[in-house]
Amino acid sequence: DVGAVVTCKVCSINSRFAKVHILYVGSTPLKSTFRGTIRREDIRATEKDKVEVYKSFRPGDIVLAKVISLGDAQSNYLLSTAENELGVVVARSEAGVQMVPISWCEMQCPRTHTKDFRKVARVQPQFLQT
Numbered sequence: 001d002v003g004a005v006v007t008c009k010v011c012s013i014n015s016r017f018a019k020v021h022i023l024y025v026g027s028t029p030l031k032s033t034f035r036g037t038i039r040r041e042d043i044r045a046t047e048k049d050k051v052e053v054y055k056s057f058r059p060g061d062i063v064l065a066k067v068i069s070l071g072d073a074q075s076n077y078l079l080s081t082a083e084n085e086l087g088v089v090v091a092r093s094e095a096g097v098q099m100v101p102i103s104w105c106e107m108q109c110p111r112t113h114t115k116d117f118r119k120v121a122r123v124q125p126q127f128l129q130t
Helices: none
Strands: 005-013 017-025 028-039 062-069 077-080 087-090 100-103 106-108 115-117
Touching: 005 077, 017 062, 017 077, 028 062
Parallel strands: 028 077
Antiparallel strands: 005 017, 005 062, 017 028, 062 077, 062 087, 100 106, 106 115
8 A cells, every 4th residue: 555664675776766576564474576666766855866876775675665656567666765764774784794774874884894875764663573
């Protein structure tokens, strides 16, 4: 449904959008994969013209997003991360280690201490168990 919060995995990115596979609707796992798209202008609520997709998501990231449009038969669900609670919740560094969020726009690898830009979600406690 429009307005549902979904958990998805980033498959590919380009300069205009990120393609994702939707894994969960709320806390319900899906039996088959659904594809979604997060457009550049739907990543952040502010400074939409300055958003760069590759500084927000990387392939493999687990993202919380909200459904804003169901699309049609051939196209994907349109998703948005333009709220503080939405964005990347799990990311892996190039060293293969789960990264730690250090601000709303950066995550750090605990092993190599390298920092990467991400659109980090401020996770609400009710989403932490999934």
